[in-house]
Amino acid sequence: MINNSGNNMNEQKEKNEVILFLGCPEVPVQMGISLYLSYILVKKGYSVTVAANPSVIKLARVSDPERHYMGRMIDLDHCIGDLAEKKISFDTAIAFAHNDAGITYATTIRYLHASRLILVIIGRNAEDLKKLVDFQCEMVVEKTVHNPVELKKKLDEVFL
Numbered sequence: 001m002i003n004n005s006g007n008n009m010n011e012q013k014e015k016n017e018v019i020l021f022l023g024c025p026e027v028p029v030q031m032g033i034s035l036y037l038s039y040i041l042v043k044k045g046y047s048v049t050v051a052a053n054p055s056v057i058k059l060a061r062v063s064d065p066e067r068h069y070m071g072r073m074i075d076l077d078h079c080i081g082d083l084a085e086k087k088i089s090f091d092t093a094i095a096f097a098h099n100d101a102g103i104t105y106a107t108t109i110r111y112l113h114a115s116r117l118i119l120v121i122i123g124r125n126a127e128d129l130k131k132l133v134d135f136q137c138e139m140v141v142e143k144t145v146h147n148p149v150e151l152k153k154k155l156d157e158v159f160l
Contacts, residue, residue, distance in 0.1 A: 038069035098123035
């Protein structure tokens with residue numbers, strides 16, 4: 001993990017708005033890990049919003065039908081528009097990327113909002129995608145598609 005700010009979630013407890021940015025659900029580990037992160041953050045008292053494409057929102061509604069962890073869900077593109085218009089704000093953004101489009105979304109998020117940004121890069125090409133990141137953020141990089149165990153360990157270092 002690259003941590004440009006030197007902070008972890010325990011040190012930022014006074015800030016409590018977290019948004020997860022989830023793109024295409026092509027990499028299965030994204031859904032499981034995003035549910036896990038939502039669980040951990042909600043348990044720690046954070047307010048979690050999920051900004052995702054329509055397919056991910058449908059998967060989240062099926063995976064968490066009573067919305068214990070993914071309560072507020074909004075369309076990813078509408079969220080980007082609201083950020084551009086300064087209609088929404090948050091303390092921490094966690095963006096998932098498994099392809100160059102995910103890196104582009106993270107770049108946009110960084111440009112539109114100056115909060116803490118944690119970029120979770122996953123998938124077979126994770127190390128190559130990491131090289132495309134030319135903006136300040138914290139990164140968690142794991143070359144995984146299906147198995148969440150090593151990614152979970154890395155995220156626990158950030159959030160627990």
